[in-house]
Amino acid sequence: MSKTAWDRVTLARELERPKATDYINNIFHDFIELHGDRYFGDDKSIVAGIALLDDKPVTIIGEQKGKNVKENMERNFGMPEPEGYRKALRLMKQAEKFKRPIITFIDTPGAYPGMGAEERGQGEAIAKNLMEMSKLKVPIICIVIGEGSSGGALAIGVGDKIIMLENAVYSVLSPEGFASILYKDSSKAKEAAENMKLTAKDLKKLGIIDKIIKEPEKGAQNDFEAICENIKEYLLKEIKNLEKLTEKELVEQRYKKFRVM
Amino acid sequence: MIIDKVKKINEEEKVKKRNEKASDRMIGKWVKCDNCKEILYKEELHKNLSVCPNCGKHFRLSARRRIKQIADEGTFEEIGKDILTSDPLQFDGYMKKVETLREKTKIDEAVKCGICEIEGQKVVLGVMDGNFLMGSMGRAVGERITLAIETAIKKKLPLIMFCVSGGARMQEGIVSLMQMAKTSAAIAKLNEKGLLYISVLTDPTTGGVTASFASLGDIILAEPKALIGFAGPRVIEQTIKQKLPKGFQSSEFLLEHGFIDKIVERKDMKETLAKLLRLHAKGGAKRNE
Numbered sequence: 001m002s003k004t005a006w007d008r009v010t011l012a013r014e015l016e017r018p019k020a021t022d023y024i025n026n027i028f029h030d031f032i033e034l035h036g037d038r039y040f041g042d043d044k045s046i047v048a049g050i051a052l053l054d055d056k057p058v059t060i061i062g063e064q065k066g067k068n069v070k071e072n073m074e075r076n077f078g079m080p081e082p083e084g085y086r087k088a089l090r091l092m093k094q095a096e097k098f099k100r101p102i103i104t105f106i107d108t109p110g111a112y113p114g115m116g117a118e119e120r121g122q123g124e125a126i127a128k129n130l131m132e133m134s135k136l137k138v139p140i141i142c143i144v145i146g147e148g149s150s151g152g153a154l155a156i157g158v159g160d161k162i163i164m165l166e167n168a169v170y171s172v173l174s175p176e177g178f179a180s181i182l183y184k185d186s187s188k189a190k191e192a193a194e195n196m197k198l199t200a201k202d203l204k205k206l207g208i209i210d211k212i213i214k215e216p217e218k219g220a221q222n223d224f225e226a227i228c229e230n231i232k233e234y235l236l237k238e239i240k241n242l243e244k245l246t247e248k249e250l251v252e253q254r255y256k257k258f259r260v261m
Numbered sequence: 262m263i264i265d266k267v268k269k270i271n272e273e274e275k276v277k278k279r280n281e282k283a284s285d286r287m288i289g290k291w292v293k294c295d296n297c298k299e300i301l302y303k304e305e306l307h308k309n310l311s312v313c314p315n316c317g318k319h320f321r322l323s324a325r326r327r328i329k330q331i332a333d334e335g336t337f338e339e340i341g342k343d344i345l346t347s348d349p350l351q352f353d354g355y356m357k358k359v360e361t362l363r364e365k366t367k368i369d370e371a372v373k374c375g376i377c378e379i380e381g382q383k384v385v386l387g388v389m390d391g392n393f394l395m396g397s398m399g400r401a402v403g404e405r406i407t408l409a410i411e412t413a414i415k416k417k418l419p420l421i422m423f424c425v426s427g428g429a430r431m432q433e434g435i436v437s438l439m440q441m442a443k444t445s446a447a448i449a450k451l452n453e454k455g456l457l458y459i460s461v462l463t464d465p466t467t468g469g470v471t472a473s474f475a476s477l478g479d480i481i482l483a484e485p486k487a488l489i490g491f492a493g494p495r496v497i498e499q500t501i502k503q504k505l506p507k508g509f510q511s512s513e514f515l516l517e518h519g520f521i522d523k524i525v526e527r528k529d530m531k532e533t534l535a536k537l538l539r540l541h542a543k544g545g546a547k548r549n550e
Binding site (some may be wrong): 130197203259 | 473496497518
């Protein structure tokens, strides 16, 4: 039976669904996590560091949700504050310095809408990432693994390749937020989801993403090893392809990718 | 006799006004300042650059009036006018809404861009319009702004953007979100060419516009008491379950927290921009040929 968009929203949000660190630990080895934005703090809703993809050093940035209440409290439900985005940018610039490809895992209900986040420039932090990512001279591959919502997702989503898991969703805002703005009723989220074109299939058709990674019927957690294998295979192949381009070609190609959207 | 007639007209105006809803207040000849509650004669208000002569509140401006205030007379030449609203999600009722709005407001989209002169100095000027779906950014807005940035690069001109926006255009979904990446990438290119970009934030600048080109100016100015932020105040209040303090996310708040360079009153805006342009005219802007 084919799934509705809302079915996929539900699957994308499941607590048991694999999170960024699960993928990091399975696809890569020798991961070392690096902390802090060097300005204010260390945002635990973004996990970042260096690891080996086979024998190739890469920089990894991942939005991290928890699998239970305690973990979610610690990770702020995967909703980054400016420090998270600034940590991500710091490490992406570091990747550029050492010519490491960058891989990002997107999984967030959105950037955190809190007072501190606003005081410390949430908008500026996201904007800066969009601008800087567009000109990084190393390959960037972004993978939406769960929920990709709003500027909070895009802030680590400006890549040469953007791929999605089959049941992941990616949208301008959560269906609840969307319904509350357009239908003046957040309980119409289900209806909103069907109209938002937020599934991997819709986004592939719209030309926003490059590839869909298949999932088993009941979600990624049911055949996690195979999914990791598929992602790894894709990463190895695409990084190899992207590294054939000169730095100038790479940046120009990325510019053109978003230019036509 | 004449006095009686005037009295009668005034009386009729008043009755009409009372019957109008708050949102229709700008339609008659009079307008009530929602800050100091003073009743203002609309023509006087416009003569005063749409700033309340009583309390200094800066009313929201249409792109047309803004351009008139900023560009030297007769110099504005629009670019990207043929880029019009698209409907990537085939969202129910969207195009109809846009067409009705276009007819009613005579505005074709939420931003107007062009080349003009400011005190004789040539610039690319982009002005958003809050009267068109709250200045929200969909593909047409992103496309016009990107074209404006690319025009500045091609012609080696400084860029000035007046921002006013409720954020991303919801009806265009993910495509609106991508406009943030597109415009920000274009600003990156502008920077590489050593060209000046001044961003001016006006009431309100929020959401996806704040989180893209609006926050990327070499110099960021703001009008007094504008609401500027990423998340809207209502969303924050719902999240933290408490009321926000007065003045949170105002221009003054942003200045205090280091996110804008200067608050400029509307009466001084053109002069300030002209001064900044002059200060950059003999520097990097022209050296990078």
